[in-house]
Amino acid sequence: MQLFLLGIFKKFVIADRMAVFADPVFADPAAFSSNANWLALLAYSLRIYADFSGYSDMALGVAHLFGYRLTQNFNMPYLAVNPSDFWRRWHISLSTWLRDYIFIPLGGSRGGEWRTCRNLLIVMALGGLWHGANWTYLLWGLYHGLLLAGYRLFFHKPAAPARTMTSPLLALRACQILVTFTLVTLGWVLFRPEGDKALAMYERLFAGLAGSPADTPSSQPLVDRRNLLRRHALRHERFMVEVLESSARPGARPGAGAAAWRRGTPRAVHRETLHLLYILMRLLFPRLARIPRRLPKSQSRLRKSSSRRARQTVLSCMAFFILLNVALSVGMDTIAPFLRDGDFVSRRQRAEARAAANPGRPLTVVLGSSRADHGICPLALDDSGPLISNCSQVGAGPLFAVVDTATLAARRRRAAIDSARILATLSPWGRQKCRVHPHRPASLLRQRRAIHSRLSPGPRRNAATDAGDSSHADLESPAAIC
Amino acid sequence: MLSHVLPSWLDYAKRLDHAWTRVDDAGWMPGLDRSYPEHLKKAADYYQPLLANYRIDPKEVRALREILQTCHDRGIAVTLLWLPESSEFRSWYPPEALAKAMSFWQNCRRNSA
Numbered sequence: 001m002q003l004f005l006l007g008i009f010k011k012f013v014i015a016d017r018m019a020v021f022a023d024p025v026f027a028d029p030a031a032f033s034s035n036a037n038w039l040a041l042l043a044y045s046l047r048i049y050a051d052f053s054g055y056s057d058m059a060l061g062v063a064h065l066f067g068y069r070l071t072q073n074f075n076m077p078y079l080a081v082n083p084s085d086f087w088r089r090w091h092i093s094l095s096t097w098l099r100d101y102i103f104i105p106l107g108g109s110r111g112g113e114w115r116t117c118r119n120l121l122i123v124m125a126l127g128g129l130w131h132g133a134n135w136t137y138l139l140w141g142l143y144h145g146l147l148l149a150g151y152r153l154f155f156h157k158p159a160a161p162a163r164t165m166t167s168p169l170l171a172l173r174a175c176q177i178l179v180t181f182t183l184v185t186l187g188w189v190l191f192r193p194e195g196d197k198a199l200a201m202y203e204r205l206f207a208g209l210a211g212s213p214a215d216t217p218s219s220q221p222l223v224d225r226r227n228l229l230r231r232h233a234l235r236h237e238r239f240m241v242e243v244l245e246s247s248a249r250p251g252a253r254p255g256a257g258a259a260a261w262r263r264g265t266p267r268a269v270h271r272e273t274l275h276l277l278y279i280l281m282r283l284l285f286p287r288l289a290r291i292p293r294r295l296p297k298s299q300s301r302l303r304k305s306s307s308r309r310a311r312q313t314v315l316s317c318m319a320f321f322i323l324l325n326v327a328l329s330v331g332m333d334t335i336a337p338f339l340r341d342g343d344f345v346s347r348r349q350r351a352e353a354r355a356a357a358n359p360g361r362p363l364t365v366v367l368g369s370s371r372a373d374h375g376i377c378p379l380a381l382d383d384s385g386p387l388i389s390n391c392s393q394v395g396a397g398p399l400f401a402v403v404d405t406a407t408l409a410a411r412r413r414r415a416a417i418d419s420a421r422i423l424a425t426l427s428p429w430g431r432q433k434c435r436v437h438p439h440r441p442a443s444l445l446r447q448r449r450a451i452h453s454r455l456s457p458g459p460r461r462n463a464a465t466d467a468g469d470s471s472h473a474d475l476e477s478p479a480a481i482c
Numbered sequence: 483m484l485s486h487v488l489p490s491w492l493d494y495a496k497r498l499d500h501a502w503t504r505v506d507d508a509g510w511m512p513g514l515d516r517s518y519p520e521h522l523k524k525a526a527d528y529y530q531p532l533l534a535n536y537r538i539d540p541k542e543v544r545a546l547r548e549i550l551q552t553c554h555d556r557g558i559a560v561t562l563l564w565l566p567e568s569s570e571f572r573s574w575y576p577p578e579a580l581a582k583a584m585s586f587w588q589n590c591r592r593n594s595a
Binding site: 394 | 549
């Protein structure tokens, strides 16, 4: 269960958050500065790892609940010291399969250096194509094939006996990790289907390093705030955008990102600190989330006890799930109805509060979809006539209205509403564009006159006449009523 | 539940809390009182195919009858209102869809009179 939750955390907290920063830049790399491209690439690198290993952890966790022990698929790949080490840690199931079924049948490393390099290139090209039938994935595979071949030709040495890690060795190892991570991260540019954008991104990335005039400050910020914030109006993302922009803006003074960090709201600080602590924890204590490999002494006893535990776990989870569902269903209908239908309940409560505050006025409730929701402004209509309250909901049709009508009818006495009237809008097509709004006095007056003439005190009717062809006369025309 | 407790944890598109935080005391949701060309295009992309295959679902008709019956039994007056639409929106109706809608409207009127 711990592994499963860890996978969910990686996917939804890290991968999805990183996508917010990476996607806008990858969509149009030429519009952003070099620093922004580097930061987006870093975010994409973290995203890919968190995404893939998150799914793998979820699968491992679920399998473990059922008593199956699957192969670990990722083993801190960004701490690899060379490309060969990276492929022993990244997507282990795929790389093992490629090794056993393609590399070794091709001859493996038995036919000399050049034949080995050829085999590596073929294997990695096929591995790239495995990820997607696109030229960019093929190039990505070849890039890794070249990295592996280059490492084998120029840097590979026979395994040396293990030595105590002294400070210089640690520093060397840190440099190796950094170089490998940079090379792998640069390869991720190709790991997207759009080839032309990959070229544009490489151009922007290296234009900044070369100090080329092409890296002029972009008129567009790191993240397109207008579009991004419209789609993701989350405070913490807005905060991260500020931090990234402060760091990435060409010519920004050192520490600008930290200053933005200090200016962040406490909530955002907490959340981002949590993210960083998690990443640090995984970097420093990789064994915490690994599956224990030590087996008990007796294999048969292990099998029996693990299958019994698996059965108990599955049955307990099922019982808990059923009980939770029953409790939630009953609770949401009796104790907390706003959890099931917060929109309607909040509108109904507002209507009841207004009715209680105006005891002499009959209450009219508007039911309908977004057409009525955006189209009928009760405060603009409501001066001396009946008390109108809009209980429409976006996307609601007659089936919703049946439930809402029954609820309103049942609550009429409990809410001490003297008299009630329901104004149902026919909404077979959903949204409309009529405007009953205080800024449109002419249409407002006509709407008010038409609706008030129907709703004014008088003998009650269940349904009456209609306004005939005027329903489609014009935008400025009164609504059709029956 | 997250929309009630921690709406900021959800993506903007998945948040439901706007439905009860943005409406006024009388239940009106402001915001679509201005027209944007891009919204009009999106609406056209969405509604034109629907209107081209327009049909009245018997379940919806039954639901409407049930509403009228419930209100009748409980002595609640009902007014059915067909809200006006913009000229652009009305231009998306094929003639047969409009005829079906008008016929449905007339039936409602006859049956409830």
